[in-house]
Amino acid sequence: MVMTTREELESVCKRRGFIWQSSEIYGGEAGFYDYGHLGARLKDSWEEQWKDFFLSLDQNYHLVYTPNILPYRVLESSGHVEHFSDVLIKCNRCGNSFRGDHLVEDVTGESAEWMGKDEIKNKVEELNISCPDCKGDLGDAEDFNMMFEVDIGPKGERKGFLRPETAQGTYMNFPREYRALRRNMPFGLATVGPAFRNEISPRQGVYRMREFQQAELQIFFIPSIHDALFEERLEEVAYTEIPVMRTGDDMKKMISVDEIKDLPAYYIYHLSKIYEFYKDIMEIEGDIRLRELSSEERAFYNKIHFDVEINMKSLGGWKEVAGLHYRSDHDLSQHQEGSNKKMSVPADGERKVPHVIELSFGVDRNIWALLDLGYRTGDRDWLTIPDKLAPYQVAVFPLVRKDGLLEKSEEVFNKLNTKFRTFWDVSGSIGKRYARQDEIGTPYCVTVDYDTMEEDSVTIREIKTTEQIRVSITQLEEILQKLTEKEKLFDDYMG
RNA sequence: GCGGCUGUGGUCCAGCCUGGUUAGGACUCAAGCUUCCCAAGCUUGAUGCCCGGGUUCGAAUCCCGGCAGCCGCACCA
Structure with missing residues (x-):
């Protein structure tokens, strides 16, 4: 789900x-x-x-x-100083604010976007426009600019803006x-x-x-x-x-x-x-x-x-x-x-x-x-995310923390960590550790178990299916490389 | 920005109306034990009343202001 x-x-x-x-x-x-x-x-x-x-x-x-930060003139030329600001008029009675150009346009039917603060105020008075919500008297017109203004120089003598888009630069x-x-x-x-x-x-x-x-x-x-x-x-x-x-x-x-x-x-x-x-x-x-x-x-x-x-x-x-x-x-x-x-x-x-x-x-x-x-939530909560984007690509666990598995898992971690974004976790039950990685979208979990100690192989678990494959440690890096680069599918290694 | 609702450990919530033991639960987290593969169990532990002011002997609780969040309106060249 x-x-x-x-x-x-x-x-x-x-x-x-x-x-x-x-x-x-x-x-x-x-x-x-x-x-x-x-x-x-x-x-x-x-x-x-x-x-x-x-x-x-x-x-x-x-x-x-x-x-x-961009100088004032840049955003003046680009049109942002004019178009990124609106004239707002507040109702004296109910306190609601309205865009001045919209108030004028609604009456005249013509675009008023070009009008400045004073022009809009005069037009509103001339046309006798009242508050659309409560019919109360409208107050003064004020400029509202969507851009953050900044002062440049020790005395703030020049005006600039935080850029409203990266494009102008x-x-x-x-x-x-x-x-x-x-x-x-x-x-x-x-x-x-x-x-x-x-x-x-x-x-x-x-x-x-x-x-x-x-x-x-x-x-x-x-x-x-x-x-x-x-x-x-x-x-x-x-x-x-x-x-x-x-x-x-x-x-x-x-x-x-x-x-x-x-x-x-x-x-x-x-x-x-x-x-x-x-x-x-x-x-x-x-x-x-x-x-x-x-x-x-x-x-x-x-x-x-x-x-x-x-x-x-x-x-x-x-x-x-x-x-x-x-x-x-x-x-x-x-x-x-x-x-x-x-x-x-x-x-x-x-x-x-x-x-x-x-x-x-x-x-x-x-x-x-x-x-x-x-x-996705349900039987388990997990994040499905492309291998290349996942915060961690591989997690390494010892099945249990005794009989040398802990130390062995640290070795495997150190080896993988130079090639992949890798996480090492030894606390809690093995199931809990899989669950933690599920929730943050780690696509592969490598587990060191008792067979590792005998034949130098580990399991890789895939997040999507929770299926596992067993691979030798000498091939581990190469296989994970192929999986994360999408040269091979997990399925290709199954069976 | 306007109106309504809300703000409690890391997360989610109870407590608030009717002020008064040590603020409770679930999950989480940490340390240890246990554990041969999918959030098991046991022991111990850590962390919280959004901020500021007021009322009061005493405020998580009542009042005022601020901030934040949600919903609606407006806004979104």
Whole structure:
């Protein structure tokens, strides 16, 4: 049976060492989470696998790191200063707050998103708008910015923000990397790091946090020139079926890439590769869909936008964990205008500003998805998680703690620990030790027993079936290597 | 941010209404015994009333404020 409630899952996470609220001993602060000793290893492995997978798609996809703090002007150019803040108006009578632009739009029927604080206040007075909830008088308009503002310099003389997304740092590096990469296009710049949003009310655990981790890959290209290249690569994914839900569909269906040929090749190619990552690396198949967002749902600069959604019981259904956004030349054009630096490159006999396709992953949400889909309860509580991602890959036990088995098991542990993330446990009954590893998703348990002392062999128990095989210690490392690398199945060694 | 409910060892909960022995249970954890393969048993032990203020001879319990969590509303370029 699959674990259903967030309470149960959060309880295990706290008890065993995965994830819990940050600054807990002082009462905590909403929207901030710590990763414990198991959670940190899981997250770390996920990020490693993510980098390995996406950077190997093309030898011209690379990793960069940029600061968490960005100067005011950067986010002014990107549009975040304007679009990431809302004007809120509070009712003098009932105290409820409303978005000022929505109040105005409801009356005028025209977009008021461009309006500033004073304009909205004047418009509300002019149109005589009262509180939608209680009809009371509305108070002053106030700016609310979702970005954390920081003061830079000893006297705080310059304003900056904690970045609301990692992408802007990457975009600003386009001209430098364009030259450093010897003008080879297309190229991709990936980054993994924190981003910050001052959410009004963070809820649903790690799903909406004020500080969270992003893993993003921005690909820079010129559609008219590089379309052909991606068209060729479609052959790579031609036989893949992907679970797609187009706008207007009410459920997903498995389709081949031929059936979404209305989308550009660079888009289809990366969409398929994203699904491949979920299928092969995260081993998620049934509870995933690639959902296309309608023009109302997506931001105006996203010309094509699919979200990766995973069906998570603990969060009540389909939840976004990643997105693929075709952002056209919006980002580089904005920075070209704001910085007065040339972002265009020679193409087709003129200068063109490259387009961007962005692969954006919420790391914490993906970690949560692994835990949500992986936990099973019933006869035993166990976590099913890919071997390469598991916090510990192997555990080593002595069957009993006497007659030299304890010492022998320590030898085996020391040998394996250099190759795998290995755990050694000697306390409690053997059954209890298996159960402990079940709960944290350790795929293989190696047990030293009395036969070990005579013939130098041990048993390996697989978490999925609890079946065991007996192997000689000389072959142990090699067999575990093949199992964790998925070169062999456990079944192959049975019988 | 607004309203309702909630906050007790590591986890989950009882106690609170009606203030008063040493705050109780289950699981967990540690040490030891036992143990030839799936949370067994025995012994011993560790850890707790979210924070701050008030009322009172006395507060886990009543009152006020804060913080956090859940649900609903709003928010989520």
